[in-house]
Amino acid sequence: MTDVIKTTVTLNVNGRPIEVKPGELLIEACEQAGDYIPRFCYHPRMEPVGMCRMCLVEVDGPRGATLQPACYIHVTDGMNVTTNSEKVKKAQDGVLEFLLANHPLDCPVCDKGGECPLQDQTLTHGSGETRFIEEKRHFVKPIEIGKLVLLDRERCIQCARCTRFSDEVAGDTEIAFSGRGDLIEVAPSPTKPFDSVFSGNTVQICPVGALTAKPYRFSARPWDLEQVESTCTTCAVGCRVAVQSSGNRLTRILGVDSDPVNHGWLCDKGRFSLDSIDGNEESRDLLSAATRISQPLLRENGVLKEVTWDEALEAAASILRNAAQSSDGVGAVGGASLTNEGAFAWERLVRGVLGSEHLDAQFGDGLDPVVLQALPKATIDEAAAAKTIVTLTGDLREELPVLFLRLRENIVRQNSALIEFGFGPSALRSLARVSLAIRPGEAHLAARALCDGSDAPKGAIFTNEELEEARQHIGDSGEGVVFVVGRANLAEDSSVLEEAIRRFAERYPNATFLVALRRANVMGALDMGLAPRLRPGRGVDVAASGRDTLDQLAALRDGEQKALLVLGGCLIGNVADAPAARAALEKADVIAVTGHGGATLAYASVVLPAAVQHERRGTVTNIEGRVSAVTPKIVAPGSAWPDVAIAAELAELLGQSIGLTSVEQAAKAIEETTGYPALSVMNDELHDGVVVGRADASSLRHALDPMAFPGIRSTEAVGIASYTGSTTTVLAHSSGVTKGASLSDLTSSPEIEVGIADAYSLTLYASRRLYDRGIAMQGSPALQPLIPSSALALHHVDLDRLGVESGTVVKVTGARGSILLPVVLDEHVARGSAGIFVGTLNSSGENPLDVLFDPEHLISQVRLETR
Amino acid sequence: MSHFQPELRQRAEELVALYPRSRSAMLPLLHLAQEQDGYLSEAGIEEVAGLTGTTSADVRGTASFYDMFHLEPVGKYVVGVCTNIACLLAGGEEFLEHASQTLGCAVGATSEDGLFTLEETECLADCDKAPCVQVNHRYVRTTTPESFDTLVGDLRKGVHDADIPSHGTLIRVKRNGGLRASHDEIREQRATSSAARAKRAEGNS
Ligand code: SF4
Ligand code: SF4
Numbered sequence A: 001m002t003d004v005i006k007t008t009v010t011l012n013v014n015g016r017p018i019e020v021k022p023g024e025l026l027i028e029a030c031e032q033a034g035d036y037i038p039r040f041c042y043h044p045r046m047e048p049v050g051m052c053r054m055c056l057v058e059v060d061g062p063r064g065a066t067l068q069p070a071c072y073i074h075v076t077d078g079m080n081v082t083t084n085s086e087k088v089k090k091a092q093d094g095v096l097e098f099l100l101a102n103h104p105l106d107c108p109v110c111d112k113g114g115e116c117p118l119q120d121q122t123l124t125h126g127s128g129e130t131r132f133i134e135e136k137r138h139f140v141k142p143i144e145i146g147k148l149v150l151l152d153r154e155r156c157i158q159c160a161r162c163t164r165f166s167d168e169v170a171g172d173t174e175i176a177f178s179g180r181g182d183l184i185e186v187a188p189s190p191t192k193p194f195d196s197v198f199s200g201n202t203v204q205i206c207p208v209g210a211l212t213a214k215p216y217r218f219s220a221r222p223w224d225l226e227q228v229e230s231t232c233t234t235c236a237v238g239c240r241v242a243v244q245s246s247g248n249r250l251t252r253i254l255g256v257d258s259d260p261v262n263h264g265w266l267c268d269k270g271r272f273s274l275d276s277i278d279g280n281e282e283s284r285d286l287l288s289a290a291t292r293i294s295q296p297l298l299r300e301n302g303v304l305k306e307v308t309w310d311e312a313l314e315a316a317a318s319i320l321r322n323a324a325q326s327s328d329g330v331g332a333v334g335g336a337s338l339t340n341e342g343a344f345a346w347e348r349l350v351r352g353v354l355g356s357e358h359l360d361a362q363f364g365d366g367l368d369p370v371v372l373q374a375l376p377k378a379t380i381d382e383a384a385a386a387k388t389i390v391t392l393t394g395d396l397r398e399e400l401p402v403l404f405l406r407l408r409e410n411i412v413r414q415n416s417a418l419i420e421f422g423f424g425p426s427a428l429r430s431l432a433r434v435s436l437a438i439r440p441g442e443a444h445l446a447a448r449a450l451c452d453g454s455d456a457p458k459g460a461i462f463t464n465e466e467l468e469e470a471r472q473h474i475g476d477s478g479e480g481v482v483f484v485v486g487r488a489n490l491a492e493d494s495s496v497l498e499e500a501i502r503r504f505a506e507r508y509p510n511a512t513f514l515v516a517l518r519r520a521n522v523m524g525a526l527d528m529g530l531a532p533r534l535r536p537g538r539g540v541d542v543a544a545s546g547r548d549t550l551d552q553l554a555a556l557r558d559g560e561q562k563a564l565l566v567l568g569g570c571l572i573g574n575v576a577d578a579p580a581a582r583a584a585l586e587k588a589d590v591i592a593v594t595g596h597g598g599a600t601l602a603y604a605s606v607v608l609p610a611a612v613q614h615e616r617r618g619t620v621t622n623i624e625g626r627v628s629a630v631t632p633k634i635v636a637p638g639s640a641w642p643d644v645a646i647a648a649e650l651a652e653l654l655g656q657s658i659g660l661t662s663v664e665q666a667a668k669a670i671e672e673t674t675g676y677p678a679l680s681v682m683n684d685e686l687h688d689g690v691v692v693g694r695a696d697a698s699s700l701r702h703a704l705d706p707m708a709f710p711g712i713r714s715t716e717a718v719g720i721a722s723y724t725g726s727t728t729t730v731l732a733h734s735s736g737v738t739k740g741a742s743l744s745d746l747t748s749s750p751e752i753e754v755g756i757a758d759a760y761s762l763t764l765y766a767s768r769r770l771y772d773r774g775i776a777m778q779g780s781p782a783l784q785p786l787i788p789s790s791a792l793a794l795h796h797v798d799l800d801r802l803g804v805e806s807g808t809v810v811k812v813t814g815a816r817g818s819i820l821l822p823v824v825l826d827e828h829v830a831r832g833s834a835g836i837f838v839g840t841l842n843s844s845g846e847n848p849l850d851v852l853f854d855p856e857h858l859i860s861q862v863r864l865e866t867r
Numbered sequence B: 001m002s003h004f005q006p007e008l009r010q011r012a013e014e015l016v017a018l019y020p021r022s023r024s025a026m027l028p029l030l031h032l033a034q035e036q037d038g039y040l041s042e043a044g045i046e047e048v049a050g051l052t053g054t055t056s057a058d059v060r061g062t063a064s065f066y067d068m069f070h071l072e073p074v075g076k077y078v079v080g081v082c083t084n085i086a087c088l089l090a091g092g093e094e095f096l097e098h099a100s101q102t103l104g105c106a107v108g109a110t111s112e113d114g115l116f117t118l119e120e121t122e123c124l125a126d127c128d129k130a131p132c133v134q135v136n137h138r139y140v141r142t143t144t145p146e147s148f149d150t151l152v153g154d155l156r157k158g159v160h161d162a163d164i165p166s167h168g169t170l171i172r173v174k175r176n177g178g179l180r181a182s183h184d185e186i187r188e189q190r191a192t193s194s195a196a197r198a199k200r201a202e203g204n205s
């Protein structure tokens, strides 16, 4: 006899039969049936707790109908539920009366006023009168619980959404309930404030105005704000956001619940960096990221002066014209901060008009683009659901924060096995089933040992047993395994990781890969062909050869290349070897197309102001290849232009045409020539976007109410039905000589020889922090103070061996000299290596990477001296 | 470096090993921390967080639920006066007022010399001796203002050093700690305190 597994259960809600999935929570079932149940503590992305009792409904049982919390009970077959009886209404009224007994009359001065679930639900379900004449409880009004979050304890209704978020979702438990009864409060530890990189989410999900965000506090009233739905392009996760503005100033960014991407969560950098887009009006320093570039600039007598677009474009065109006379005279770098349309336009200009194959969207801080294109890809959902996840990346919480949340959630909930190749700090470490500690220059050896079934390489700091356990989890063919691969260490040549990744891909044919590269639209720029050998639409021309960023810098230094187009982003601020880049730019004619100031502008002959995120229309592609729309909310300052227009005008001046004059045209051209779904995504503005190359790409469009959805729908929003968008099938193809990339295109690299560190040296591990000295952080007054200063992180074994204590300032000597850095203890750093964070400065304003990076070798080695 | 002294640290590790999830050992560990420091110092809380794989916000939050854990330094003697119903009827509130005057500190505060902390408590389960008073969670059975004053004098003189050790020491924890804590030790302690009590009774008569 076979068991029949029931796929639905039927229950009665207010006398109507409804069919839902078994195991569904009653609150969800009723909502699907159109009966919205009021709530405070329930949040669909977190475990229910049944704390607030606002969701009481009547459920029939053996002793008659009783009031039960709908968020805490699961549906059963034949259940009889009443959500609108007198008894239920009385219960709702009663719960509200209790909540309001201790709630201050703050609405007129409360940030939440106007979008507050407590206000809304009181209006809908409350009695309208108060019987409470006693003194309310009082607390000191707002206290700072973290650098970005303020807490007004009087307003808190103890729903535990924030504390559950901190514990369950972010996993760092930096806040918890403290005290009891009416004195209960949300509290961080006095020695460890609430400085999680996810702290802003608690402000968004707090159903009252208890938690407020410092940058937004008192800056606007919700009814004065206008909003659009867009995609965050601060990193490459591509979280869906609601972008709000008041007039032409961005005021707030909120997370939108996109099921395949961000589940409503954002990181604080994505959420609070909006000031960097508005720009600091006072800031005039062109070398500072806080300055918005709003006018074309031309260098005259050594100084950048404001000029008209005509003058600037003419100057740029003449530089390009002259340089293009010698073969290989011009090239372009950057493009990862552009939209797909912008990247496509520049690709046409550089390849089509200038005839150059020298272009690269990565600043030498990524991975071989052909390897990236050739890997079989996994989506974020697939990675999160994988039975085994293998990571060979930097700290994901620091590099791709919301990807970290997604992976963490599934590792915790489904107990999937995490195998970590760990160089240094990692927020996932405590969840890893196996953690193979490796030093810089060892990744390919570790990968080889894993794949060949051989013993751990000589001198390795992981054991054969650990290696074997990892193999067990990965299985024979890698079925159900997702490798998450990124560029962990900037002080190590990318060939080491590329070799490791290639071995994984060859050895485990059924495994898939998620590329953990950080810069906003890097995948989109590569898909648009912004790298040597790549072609728009994910094509590869194996016969072509061009210079990547590092080669271009070398060619500029040697005078082989004359001119360089820098497309968005700060080149100097992002390359590992900034001194070499400076020397190269010194000799070059540089045209910078950018919206922000930065060190690169010191070398620019012409600066063309471009519109940046939230000012431009188009599409972007995230790490999993999901194309989603970006929608402008404000108008770019001054006379900044969209990239498509700048590229088109330059082409005209060079006597040719790229055939594009608008973003729409670019999107259309992308879709028509390559099948890449730019136009359909842009026009449909599908909520979740579309993954390139995936057949079933249905998506959802719904009423945009991020304060309410998910979790608490403000009463007005009830009744707005969800709209399911059309199902689009997309498969990118490429035309002409090009074809899709495959692993067989890759010439296997010669044996990688990494020098062995002597006993006194440590190998350098230069990893990324979310809070670095990039544009988003430096341009935002709220985030800028959070940028840490440099330190040298060591394992305790090395501290003991060298006889230094945590906190001591030591002299660190590398390839280019010495720098003073305080030493900190970090057990995550592999023994024998020393960790620094990219994009930080020491107390005298020096960047450690500038001094310690060794361009001559595959890895960098440093020595320590105590002063 | 462990904040717990070696002996306590060892006991703490034994306690953690008793549970399938180390977080379950949080309350007994907090007793240990309080036993060492007299209250829950930040360093103690961090030690417990480390031992239980949680964070100090979580540990502090949990500890703050319980009145017998002190998050602020307390006096050598924590004096609890019950004002629950039976004691209330027997003059508990007045007794508390009196205690406050004798000790020279408000309810909830610590005397200036750092010797006494005065607390108002709920029922201490000794209602037949109302109004009920405890010092460092030991019944002292002083039901009149006069006997209370005598007790305070004796505490100051150190008369009770043997049977009322400094705040923090909870025999119960010792007994359960590690499940192999010696019953002999407990018996011995009990014997010492009853001997001390008997001796005092003799002296008084
Ligand atoms: S602060 Fe807000 S989210 Fe946190 S418990 Fe209070 S009401 Fe809930
Ligand atoms: S994780 Fe990335 S995409 Fe998401 S909010 Fe943060 S910066 Fe933006």
Ligand code: FES
Pocket: A038, A039, A040, A041, A042, A049, A050, A051, A052, A053, A054, A055, A056, A069, A070, A071, A072
């Ligand atoms: S108890 Fe159900 S929503 Fe709070």
Ligand code: FES
Pocket: B082, B083, B084, B085, B086, B087, B088, B122, B123, B124, B125, B126, B127, B130, B131, B132
């Ligand atoms: S009421 Fe005071 S001890 Fe019970």
